[in-house]
Amino acid sequence: MQYDVIIVGGSYAGLAAAMPLARARRKILVVDAGQRRNRFAGHSHGFLTQDGTQAAAIAAKGREQLLAYRTVGWLDGKVAGAQRHENGFRLDMEGMPPLEARRLVLATGVVDRLPPVPGLAERWGTHVFHCPYCHGYELNQGPIGVLATSPMSMHLALLLPDWGPTTLFLNDAFEPDAEQLEKLQARGVRLERSRIERIEGSLDLVLHDGRIANLDGLFTLTTPDVASPIAAMLGCEFDEGPMGRTIRTDAMKATTVQGVFACGDAARPGGSLPLAVGDGTIAGAAAHQSLIFGGY
Incomplete structure (x- = not known):
């Protein structure tokens, strides 16, 4: 099966990216390895309407609301490799059959080096x-x-x-x-x-x-590393800054590889739940529009 869009990463940015695509009734799949960056923190603060809520509860509620849309699939698993072909992209999975999509949204997050x-x-x-x-x-x-x-x-x-x-x-x-x-x-x-x-x-x-x-x-300050090698495998360019290495994107969260978008902590310096949600929303809407108008 070929999906319209596969979102790699099911934390806050990935969930947010999936929502506009789900509401456009696109066939999408969220692939999640289950490693939220803020899994060590009990509660989230500073996110409007959710201040003081358990961090895990916000992610769980987001997943519940997303999966209410009939065109959305969810896969717990880890992507081992990625490549581009003439009809889109192929993702090789660890211990599972490969997946294909017309567009990719990378919301893979980062690993903090302490x-x-x-x-x-x-x-x-x-x-x-x-x-x-x-x-x-x-x-x-x-x-x-x-x-x-x-x-x-x-x-x-x-x-x-x-x-x-x-x-x-x-x-x-x-x-x-x-x-x-x-x-x-x-x-x-x-x-x-x-x-x-x-x-x-x-x-x-x-x-x-x-x-x-x-x-x-x-x-x-930690030294954050992009948690997955997928962006590098696909040939995406990176930016090196004082707060670490991030996937290079434009204002619409498009990477330097056409058809690949990136959002969240892997694609912006710093780390914040509300910023990740905003970042993901832009990426999801841009991925949807690219299916219609091309470009990116």
Whole structure:
């Protein structure tokens, strides 16, 4: 069977991309490997009408609503390979028959590479975060920290005092210059130069000199990697930026390969549920219009 569109990735961007196609009564399939980026977080914040809702519940409700449309199919599985042919695209599946579609929407998400501090990964999404807009308010203005990974961490350090008294743990990542030190001082950010040896308890940072810093929340920049090699297999071009590598798209979420669209965290810097939903909606509508008018 050839689908009009296959959406690879069934998290928020993929679900959003599928909705306009479903409402256009197109034959579509969502292929999902079941690895939401925010699966470590209990609740989602900052998404209008869903603030404080369990993250998994939002995804489950989206899937339920999508599958109410009769032209939508869902497949739990992983894409192993992808290639273009004269009538569209072929996806090779792990342990399943191949799939074919006229268009593809890649909503594959990213994998966060965390700083190698013992104990940090175990607290990711519960006490260690990347986005203050998503998690800062719930810390109730308690003591918070920024684990530096590069000079880019200055941005987080200058933002965070609006959510609580902030300490920037340099952790040998960089040394602020005079101008940066002045900005940090103006925002009331405390500097800590002793290296973090490990994290214990709820969020007790054991420093190299033996002191322990007790925090309510710790923020850090991750190195996100596109979670699937499909875009590269198809020949899509990528952009390299200070927040990682992303699939290159235009304003309508079309990639550099005709007929392939990309959305969500794999195709834009940063990470946010509402931004992923908006991104996916654009990609789905654009994929639908490309079936009618061509182009992209």
